[in-house]
Structures are given as C-alpha cells and as structure tokens.
Amino acid sequence: xxxxxxxxxxxxxxxxxxxxxxxxxxxxxxxxxxxxxxxxxxxxxxxxxxxxxxxxxxxxxxxxxxxxxxxxxxxxxxxxxxxxxxxxxxxxxxxxxxxxxxxxxxxxxxxxxxxxxxxxxxxxxxxxxxxxxxxxxxxxxxxxxxxxxxxxxxxxxxxxxxxxxxxxxxxxxxxxxxxxxxxxxxxxxxxxxxxxxxxxxxxxxxx
Numbered sequence: 001x002x003x004x005x006x007x008x009x010x011x012x013x014x015x016x017x018x019x020x021x022x023x024x025x026x027x028x029x030x031x032x033x034x035x036x037x038x039x040x041x042x043x044x045x046x047x048x049x050x051x052x053x054x055x056x057x058x059x060x061x062x063x064x065x066x067x068x069x070x071x072x073x074x075x076x077x078x079x080x081x082x083x084x085x086x087x088x089x090x091x092x093x094x095x096x097x098x099x100x101x102x103x104x105x106x107x108x109x110x111x112x113x114x115x116x117x118x119x120x121x122x123x124x125x126x127x128x129x130x131x132x133x134x135x136x137x138x139x140x141x142x143x144x145x146x147x148x149x150x151x152x153x154x155x156x157x158x159x160x161x162x163x164x165x166x167x168x169x170x171x172x173x174x175x176x177x178x179x180x181x182x183x184x185x186x187x188x189x190x191x192x193x194x195x196x197x198x199x200x201x202x203x204x205x206x207x
Contacts, residue, residue, distance in 0.1 A: 016096040016103050020118055023066055023105045027119050030064045039121035041068030041112040043075045045084045046162055047094050050154035057151045058125040059100035067101050068115045071108040111136040122146045127153045142192060149191040
C-alpha cells in the first residue's frame with residue numbers, strides 16, 4: 001500500500017510538467033472557473049529554503065501557480081558557462097514536487113516575455129530585488145487588468161552564495177539567515193492596485 005501511494009504521488013507531481021500550450025489551456029480553464037492565475041519564473045538551480053518560501057508566497061496570491069523555468073541554454077547565457085548545476089529536467093522535477101507549485105513550464109528565452117504573453121496571468125510575482133519598471137511582462141499583465149506583486153526574499157541565502165561556500169571549502173557550516181516568517185501583508189513589498197473594472201475589460205475582449 002505504501003509503495004502504491006508513493007507511486008501515485010510521483011505520478012501526480014510529474015503531471016505538473018507541461019508544455020506552454022498545455023499551460024495556456026489550464027489557464028483558460030481557470031479563467032472560466034473565475035480562479036486567479038499566478039505566474040513567476042526563475043532558474044531554481046539549487047532549490048533552497050528561500051525558493052520554497054518565495055514560491056509559497058507566490059501561491060498565496062491566487063488559486064493556480066504556474067512557474068516558468070529557464071532552460072539549460074538560457075541559464076548558461078544568464079549565469080555563465082558553469083551553470084546550471086542541474087539540468088532542466090531535474091530542476092523541473094524538484095519544483096513539481098512542491099505543494100505550492102501547480103504547473104512547471106520550461107522556456108528557452110532569456111526573459112519570460114513570450115510565456116507571459118501566452119499565459120496572460122492575473123498576477124505576476126517577482127522578488128523585491130526587482131525594482132518597479134524593470135519586471136519583464138509587467139506591462140502585459142497590467143494592460144489586462146492584472147497585478148504585479150513584489151515579495152520579500154530571505155536575506156543571506158541564494159544559490160550563488162551556496163555554490164560559493166561549497167567551492168570555498170567552508171564545510172557544512174550553515175549560511176546565517178535573518179528571515180522570520182511574517183504575515184502575508186508584510187511579505188509583500190509592493191503590488192500594483194487591482195483595477196476595479198479589470199474583469200469587465202476581460203469580459204468585453206472575449207466577446
């Protein structure tokens with residue numbers, strides 16, 4: 001029985017790994033059910049506590065969280081020849097195992113502009129390290145009446161810091177964290193206001 005349950009759990013998480021076309025179809029179904037779709041993206045090379053907290057914050061913004069994952073070639077262009085440390089198939093599989101994540105889509109471009117245009121999410125989430133006006137896809141989301149939300153990140157933890165510590169031979173000493181889980185309103189650094197007539201505009205376009 002235990003083995004059967006583990007198999008079912010694994011199969012369920014693998015079903016979260018989808019193409020952009022399939023994700024767009026799920027997004028359409030969610031819209032018809034009046035559910036809010038959230039999108040975020042990243043490389044997620046070495047999944048750590050900061051990533052998990054960030055994705056949980058993103059999921060709390062809506063009803064369905066779609067994560068765009070940079071392909072291996074994309075990560076190399078953005079991070080350098082020695083990255084990623086894990087191939088896209090492994091990074092996607094780990095993300096799919098998280099309860100907060102509903103769908104994972106791998107994309108090959110350097111930015112998520114194309115995938116945001118295809119999915120038209122209701123809410124776009126990025127970390128607070130992204131300044132307003134620099135978030136790719138924000139214009140698309142806001143033109144549709146959606147919102148851009150910047151959430152607070154765990155200080156003192158990142159994939160680059162972990163890699164540097166490992167390569168520097170620092171041993172198993174823990175990376176110090178100054179993060180303390182706070183209510184959602186404190187986690188959100190900024191968010192564009194939700195337009196009152198956003199739903200009406202979307203309804204008008206469908207006609």
